[in-house]
Amino acid sequence: xxxxxxxxxxxxxxxxxxxxxxxxxxxxxxxxxxxxxxxxxxxxxxxxxxxxxxxxxxxxxxxxxxxxxxxxxxxxxxxxxxxxxxxxxxxxxxxxxxxxxxxxxxxxxxxxxxxxxxxxxxxxxxxxxxxxxxxxxxxxxxxxxxxxxxxxxxxxxxxxxxxxxxxxxxxxxxxxxxxxxxxxxxxxxxxxxxxxxxxxxxxxxxxxxxxxxxxxxxxxxxxxxxxxxxxxxxxxxxxxxxxxxxxxxxxxx
Amino acid sequence: xxxxxxxxxxxxxxxxxxxxxxxxxxxxxxxxxxxxxxxxxxxxxxxxxxxxxxxxxxxxxxxxxxxxxxxxxxxxxxxxxxxxxxxxxxxxxxxxxxxxxxxxxxxxxxxxxxxxxxxxxxxxxxxxxxxxxxxxxxxxxxxxxxxxxxxxxxxxxxxxxxxxxxxxxxxxxxxxxxxxxxxxxxxxxxxxxxxxxxxxxxxxxxxxxxxxxxxxxxxxxxxxxxxxxxxxxxxxxxxxxxxxxxxxxxxxxxxxxxxxxxxxxxxxxxxxxxxxxxxxxxxxxxxxxxxxxxxxxxxxxxxxxxxxxxxxxxxxxxxxxxxxxxxxxxxxxxxxxxxxxxxxxxxxxxxxxxxxxxxxxxxxxxxxxxxxxxxxxxxxxxxxxxxxxxxxxxxxxxxxxxxxxxxxxxxxxxxxxxxxxxxxxxxxxxxxxxxxxxxxxx
Numbered sequence: 001x002x003x004x005x006x007x008x009x010x011x012x013x014x015x016x017x018x019x020x021x022x023x024x025x026x027x028x029x030x031x032x033x034x035x036x037x038x039x040x041x042x043x044x045x046x047x048x049x050x051x052x053x054x055x056x057x058x059x060x061x062x063x064x065x066x067x068x069x070x071x072x073x074x075x076x077x078x079x080x081x082x083x084x085x086x087x088x089x090x091x092x093x094x095x096x097x098x099x100x101x102x103x104x105x106x107x108x109x110x111x112x113x114x115x116x117x118x119x120x121x122x123x124x125x126x127x128x129x130x131x132x133x134x135x136x137x138x139x140x141x142x143x144x145x146x147x148x149x150x151x152x153x154x155x156x157x158x159x160x161x162x163x164x165x166x167x168x169x170x171x172x173x174x175x176x177x178x179x180x181x182x183x184x185x186x187x188x189x190x191x192x193x194x195x196x197x198x199x200x201x202x203x204x205x206x207x208x209x210x211x212x213x214x215x216x217x218x219x220x221x222x223x224x225x226x227x228x229x230x231x232x233x234x235x236x237x238x239x240x241x242x243x244x245x246x247x248x249x250x251x252x253x
Numbered sequence: 254x255x256x257x258x259x260x261x262x263x264x265x266x267x268x269x270x271x272x273x274x275x276x277x278x279x280x281x282x283x284x285x286x287x288x289x290x291x292x293x294x295x296x297x298x299x300x301x302x303x304x305x306x307x308x309x310x311x312x313x314x315x316x317x318x319x320x321x322x323x324x325x326x327x328x329x330x331x332x333x334x335x336x337x338x339x340x341x342x343x344x345x346x347x348x349x350x351x352x353x354x355x356x357x358x359x360x361x362x363x364x365x366x367x368x369x370x371x372x373x374x375x376x377x378x379x380x381x382x383x384x385x386x387x388x389x390x391x392x393x394x395x396x397x398x399x400x401x402x403x404x405x406x407x408x409x410x411x412x413x414x415x416x417x418x419x420x421x422x423x424x425x426x427x428x429x430x431x432x433x434x435x436x437x438x439x440x441x442x443x444x445x446x447x448x449x450x451x452x453x454x455x456x457x458x459x460x461x462x463x464x465x466x467x468x469x470x471x472x473x474x475x476x477x478x479x480x481x482x483x484x485x486x487x488x489x490x491x492x493x494x495x496x497x498x499x500x501x502x503x504x505x506x507x508x509x510x511x512x513x514x515x516x517x518x519x520x521x522x523x524x525x526x527x528x529x530x531x532x533x534x535x536x537x538x539x540x541x542x543x544x545x546x547x548x549x550x551x552x553x554x555x556x557x558x559x560x561x562x563x564x565x566x567x568x569x570x571x572x573x574x575x576x577x578x579x580x581x582x583x584x585x586x587x588x589x590x591x592x593x594x595x596x597x598x599x600x601x602x603x604x605x606x607x608x609x610x611x612x613x614x615x616x617x618x619x620x621x622x623x624x625x626x627x628x629x630x631x632x633x634x635x636x637x638x639x640x641x642x643x644x645x646x647x648x649x650x651x652x653x654x655x656x657x658x659x660x661x662x663x664x665x666x667x668x669x670x671x672x673x674x675x676x677x678x679x680x681x682x683x684x685x686x687x688x689x690x691x692x693x694x695x
Contacts, residue, residue, distance in 0.1 A: 073484065115459060117462060119461055120461055
């Protein structure tokens, strides 16, 4: 069996006496698109923050391509090939759109803490950044401060920043939150194309997005995974329907 | 609607060569540097008396220091209340080199500031190792604490800081540099001007390097920067030690220029002044601190000859900047760029004149009132004669007060009357076709 892109082993997190994540086991394969769903307060964002080293876990392990992430800082995890977006748009608002993307390329292109070469002079950076801008359709916003973009554009930019570094495991936290229908369709298409051939793990509320995009779905309720499987299996699972999905599906119709 | 690709639209077209150049080459950016270099060369011929050269020396040193400070404040988002420490220590280091005559005799004076830079950098490496762990309040408090600590050391470690008198030296003992012994102010001027160009250019280039770009990213959003593979702390640390280096250069030049360095060079008051200078000029643009340093040095030197209250006016100016123009003087200038690019700046000229002249008269009237109040309160008994704006009068008389109040009130009233015209002209000059016909894109 090949190693999973991302594997969680009995992952637990408590804040004081409150258990938020209560022993999650999950293996996400290479190039799989995996969605994590669940009602509000189920711990989805906490799970994301545990995986990406924002919080330390209380117990259990997170393995990225078989390597343990325990005690690693976010920047080290990123260097190992995992990149994430945030639920609240998280970009560099005062820098130009182009600059946002270029900065996200610096480390992966090997510039590190370089203070002797000019970024403006290196063609690979400029071209790389322009390619990403093309992919996320923001070429005509190139020189605007990122903070002045519309909400959907900022989300697109954040996805661009997230994928730019060439990480092969991409984690998106509610990429379509707060968007209109047409904006959602646009972002879903964008996610589909830019994560081609990569492992995608996303938290999402919009069931249309989840069932349209995911290869497999995990349902998180009160810090535990009650089901993991292909979309149609999860949809038919009585436990899931009882806990969460039925209500959400009904609400959609 | 009308043509959406009109060139005055804010969005850019990357297929245009001019816009590609911006990211791809340094050639365009060379022009301001050439102009600045030439200006530095000819300045002593325009203002050729000794006092003017003294002012320009001080200005140039302040520019280097303010640019170094802005590497932290503007570029890196670190608010320091103790940055004079690095300049001061650099100054003391250079003074000690000057004092050890055997060594100094083998050294041409123009290389001396490097010692200041290295000492400033060394201290920044030590302090930065714990202070740059986070930005914000923690960083500011540590900078303040370290500033106080080292200022206190100056009276404790007398061997290095020379106690309250400070230490002094003689710059002319160095190895003659192409026959120049730096006896004259003008020779020192060119030495400082040389270091100003080199430091400013290096600091500008630093901001264009990967680490310089990431300094901006960490300033804007440290957490996101971490998820791009960068440790925010290391990025801040690099900015901090480079800033310390250039602050040290400024301190070294101070030592050369004044031949004395005291506790005043590194105390919290000096740190406060450099924050004020930088903010006044504008932290958002690279050239902001340059304007700030020029404006502040003029206030400090020229205005202080005219009035004892110059610090009061500097304070008011600083307050006004913080409240009304947070972008500083540079931000104020750059506000006009869109209108100039669209060729509509000329629409602003007349409204500016009609508003700013009454405003200026009002401000002068107000300052006359301030001066008169000061005179009434502080002159010795019986000395009732004072001179304001080339007019001599009795400060206890009613008439001068009535005139000053009248002029001030009328001038501000006229300014208020003119303001709507200026506002309308401003809106007109900055209106883009895109705004009016396209409804703004997306």
